[in-house]
Amino acid sequence: MTAIALTIAGSDSGGGAGIQADLKTFSARGVYGASVIAALTAQNTRGVQGIHDVPAEFVAAQMDSVLSDLKVDAVKIGMLSRPAVIEAVAAGLARHGVTRVVLDPVMVAASGDKLLSDDAVETLRTVLLPRALLLTPNLPEAAALLGAPVAEDEDAMRAQGERLLALGPEAVLIKGGHGSGPESVDLLVEPRGVTRLVAPRIATRNTHGTGCTLSSAIAAELAKGASLAEAARTAKEWLAGAIAAADGLEIGSGHGPVHHFHGIW
Template identity: 60%
Template structure:
């Protein structure tokens, strides 16, 4: 009997010691969606559900060692890239991805904290825009991140959101998923994301869920999309399936009692 090869996804991101976001969220998501997860850790954080107390960046040479070591042995079917804070790190990863000719790359350009504070210096934003965006199959910015990438004001309505999605697509990625949860009409009971560049434009609405436990939702969504691509789904199908997964994970988040701040979503809601 011929055994079907296990689909494999790789996450390149920071570690979250609190377990709700970053590498930890990505690996949980891959496992929940029946994909084997591998990882390259770009930074270590000391954080919990209330704060990020310290960040330790991994030297780019060791990031390259991690990435090349995984790729030398394991066939990776999709890659999710999370927050990368240093231009040298971004350039190192981009160089290896180009040299290896890798595809199915989902880039979650984490640049703005929940407080609204910008997390990356201008030189890192420029490196992300110039080095990694053109390699991406899909980028998944929220509205504050889209505004940073485009050096403009944050979109305030659906028309502005679509204009910014078109401008982001022109930066070189194959497709763009702009997440609309920050729209000015956020009092609405629905939130819609916009997918451009993968066939016809698609608005993807979802019900807003009343919970404070939303830590790691962006990481989880992007890694769920990567898991779909690793299993051979096309971009629209991978996005739709990932949206369904993260919506269910948020809906089940209050079943978890973890920490006293913004808790995690429930990655394994279908099992426990």
């Protein structure tokens, strides 16, 4: 059977993040990709110029269309900017019995532009987090979900991961890309313990879409049958290669994208 992954997220007109990054990642990882578009953005490497939300009922219609026909092996969820859309997505997952869900709580773009409304944060926390197999916040997102200061070391990351785990997801991957030091350390926090995932920190401004790309790579590996720890480790290693190759692309004048096809082109 062909492995299939579904992304439910916002569209990035510049092609570096969101739905576009997810579909590129699925293809690069050898998985068929389907999509449900939850929002449209006017966006490029310099920032987000506008957001147009897709009506919640049409998000639900897209989910019903895909999930009633395709045998989806894993779902990645990204930018959901309004409470009604978050609720529609949660209801759709329940309606179709979807359990293998990677939730990337997208709140702010690499450019610093806000992507999630304040009233949507609580809905995300209470309605969607309990439905996730894996939650993948970066350091600022983890802090925002908890109403806490941004973690500054691994002990604080671990503590915040455990607090997020108590909100309902089966596992939490706290991403340390916003940290400092020669290594980028992510912590996979599960009820049975914590796994440390390490990659060299790469000096580049071209990091647009890294969070989207990592979460969709994990979903792709899960769709192919990998365990959660295996999927996270493989995705982390592959993303490090995509970041290392990012400067080989010449895309835009701001924060350029990672090189999703670094192993193919």
